[in-house]
Structures are given as structure tokens and as C-alpha cells.
Amino acid sequence: MAYPVHLTMGSLTLPIHLLLEVLAYSGGFRLYQYLRTRTQDLISDEHRLLIFVGCATGGLLGSRVLGLLEHPELLGHPPGGWVYYLTNKTIVGGLLGGLIGVELTKRHLGITASSGDLMVFPILLGMSIGRLGCHLSGLEDGTFGTATALPWGIDFGDGVARHPTNLYEIGWLVLLGAGLWLLERRRPLPNGWRFRLFMVGYLLFRLLVEFIKPTPAPAGWGLTAIQWACVAGLGYYVWLFGRDGVVSQHQVV
Numbered sequence: 001m002a003y004p005v006h007l008t009m010g011s012l013t014l015p016i017h018l019l020l021e022v023l024a025y026s027g028g029f030r031l032y033q034y035l036r037t038r039t040q041d042l043i044s045d046e047h048r049l050l051i052f053v054g055c056a057t058g059g060l061l062g063s064r065v066l067g068l069l070e071h072p073e074l075l076g077h078p079p080g081g082w083v084y085y086l087t088n089k090t091i092v093g094g095l096l097g098g099l100i101g102v103e104l105t106k107r108h109l110g111i112t113a114s115s116g117d118l119m120v121f122p123i124l125l126g127m128s129i130g131r132l133g134c135h136l137s138g139l140e141d142g143t144f145g146t147a148t149a150l151p152w153g154i155d156f157g158d159g160v161a162r163h164p165t166n167l168y169e170i171g172w173l174v175l176l177g178a179g180l181w182l183l184e185r186r187r188p189l190p191n192g193w194r195f196r197l198f199m200v201g202y203l204l205f206r207l208l209v210e211f212i213k214p215t216p217a218p219a220g221w222g223l224t225a226i227q228w229a230c231v232a233g234l235g236y237y238v239w240l241f242g243r244d245g246v247v248s249q250h251q252v253v
Helices: 016-037 045-069 081-087 091-109 117-136 165-186 193-211 225-244
Strands: 007-009 010-012
Touching: 010 016, 016 117, 045 091, 045 225, 091 193, 091 225, 117 165, 117 193, 165 193
Parallel strands: none
Antiparallel strands: 007 010
16 A cells, blocks of 8 residues: 555545545444434533533644644744644644643533543544544654554655554554443443543553654753653543542543
């Protein structure tokens, strides 16, 4: 397979990353709608809409801010001009920013029931489809791994075999989803814990996989901005688990 992968219709070249990103959002939303019809939802339609707005706002800001902090040396001289400030984004920033947006919205509305449990499997589906788009975009996407001599290394077009970090992530998301499903078949989880375990699992993966990506850590930081965000997020959930205990029914995102 030659990277980047292009879809063509006659003389028209279709942006595969954009197409899969749209499919990720639409597929995730359709799964959410299906799951909501099969689950007793304690949150009204009106409050769900407001929570979505809070999530989208926080996710957009968090994704952009963390994406910019990943390359602080470019902030003063952005490549391509001011558009650079609008195009950089990262899933970790989107998840953590969305978490903050949801918590603030729910606090304003006085909601204590979990809103995140219902979103876990739709998020897993959407992220998996989106990462496939990242993988097929090759070097253009900038999410590839470092060089490797392992037999499954992939040449994305520059003659260097690299870690297919997007495929690693898809594999991890599938395992994480299967693990959560099997865990809940054995024993119902306390309210909010499906989302907690998803976040812990994903943040831990991203903390580790960033070590085999070519983004260097800023001088004196030791870790990249994404890794520090993962550490902060993991610290938050460790605090939550410690506060609520193993059998707590405390309701969170």
C-alpha cells in the first residue's frame, strides 16, 4: 500500500481523512442514539443538549490549546500564518477539555447522574474510525511513530519503516472496549465508572505511546505537553478513585 492513500472519483480526489472523520462523528452519534433507546437515561433531552454544548465547547478549546502547546517553539512564528492556531488539535486535549466543559455544565444544572457512561462505546467507535483516517493519511497527518526495525514497521512514503502508532491505538481501543463490555457482563459497574475506566485506559496508553512518536519534549520538561496532560488526567482519576473507594456509588461524568 502506498501512503498517503487517496480515493478518486474520475478527476476528483476525495480527502480520505476528512471522509473518515465525518464517518467517525456520524457513526458515533448513531451508536449513541441506539444505546440511549436501550438504556434508562436519568438526564432529560434538554439537559443532554446543554451537556453536549458544554462538552463540544470544552473539547474544542482543549484540543486546540493542547495541540498548540505540543510545539511551543512555533507559537511565535506559526507555519502558514494565523490558520495554524485553528488547525492544531489533539484527542487528549479534546477529551480533557470536554470533561471540564461537561463538569461545569452539570454543576450549573445541578445534575449528579453520570452523562459519560452512555458515551463510552460511541467514543471508542468514533476514535477508531478517526484513527484509521490518520493512518491512511501517512506523513501528512503527523501522527506517525518513530523509526523501527520491527517486522511490522510501515513505510509511509519517506523510505523509513515506522511504528504504526495509529494502528496500535485502534488495537488498544478495541481491547479497551471489549474489556469494559466483558467486565460489565460479570458485574455492573458503579455509576460513572465505565467512563472513568475508559479515560484511565486511554490516557495511560497515550502517555506510553508518545515515547515512540517523533515529537521531542521541550527542553527541561522531560515529557511532551500531551504526556503532561495525560499525567494530570490520570492524577485526577486516581484522586477520584481514592476519594470514592472501590464500592462507591458516587456519580460522576
